């Protein structure tokens with residue numbers, strides 16, 4: 001992928017939360033990566049590692065503590081009001097919880113039409129109605145659903161409404177924050193397949209946050225692995241699964257059940273000891289050093305940076321190079 005295709009560039013991004021006068025929680029602690037136009041970048045890692053904070057800071061929902069996020073070369077956190085309005089139309093979000101993210105007092109039509117009204121996208125009420133109905137059909141719902149309230153729908157259907165709402169303003173970038181983890185396992189695949197189809201049809205770029213690697217594999221072109229506020233590995237998804245370099249990624253992959261017993265037997269099993277340390281006082285050096293089976297003295301003092309350890313494959317670990 002050439003440099004011209006970069007849609008989002010994240011440089012040394014930090015997002016800290018001030019808990020009180022003495023304690024600062026380092027949710028995102030010096031993260032750099034690029035997202036190329038048309039790709040889906042998966043972000044994985046255990047609960048609390050900073051995925052949501054990273055995603056939300058990247059789209060300007062949160063202010064940043066340090067570093068920068070450039071969207072088509074423009075600093076997301078320094079846009080004037082007019083630029084910001086345009087940006088909030090181009091960049092949409094799909095939330096984890098389709099129960100709390102949709103207003104129960106609004107009809108489905110109004111939920112979906114709200115953004116289009118803000119951006120004055122339809123010339124008439126008739127046009128708006130037609131647009132909403134087209135959107136409902138494109139996410140696998142019926143035009144008649146427009147006059148109902150969200151409590152009348154299942155979790156999977158609600159998430160489809162959330163997707164229609166995001167697509168209503170014709171975005172070019174989607175932040176999907178665990179969009180299926182609150183859904184029944186039986187409908188998860190349907191919603192993922194719908195997202196894959198819509199992304200292709202509309203040439204969307206997206207950042208897809210998820211807990212586990214097995215899910216993210218299907219939808220992502222590349223995957224970034226986060227651990228305690230850091231990006232520890234970033235690679236094309238096939239490559240990451242075949243050839244994980246970082247001990248943390250290896251451990252995450254060991255946790256995925258493999259249907260083929262032959263492959264399962266050959267796979268290196270890494271079991272992590274202990275809990276993720278607190279992001280208030282992360283370990284010095286490599287944040288993973290307290291749980292890493294290969295830890296050395298250097299890891300406890302020097303923070304490894306993300307380096308290209310194979311073509312297009314980046315790893316932040318002193319074991320490499």
Ligand SMILES: Nc1ncnc2c1ncn2[C@@H]1O[C@H](COP(=O)(O)OP(=O)(O)OP(=O)(O)O)[C@@H](O)[C@H]1O
Nearest residue numbers: 017025027046047048049050051052053054211279
């Ligand atoms: N508004 C906030 N104020 C203080 N701390 C916060 C805030 N939001 C997040 N955090 C903390 O920042 C860290 C990262 O949280 P974040 O929600 O980004 O993680 P996550 O990877 O998305 O987790 P999950 O998989 O559970 O959604 C956590 O320790 C969390 O408690």
Ligand SMILES: [Mg+2]
Nearest residue numbers: 051052053177
């Ligand atoms: Mg989250």
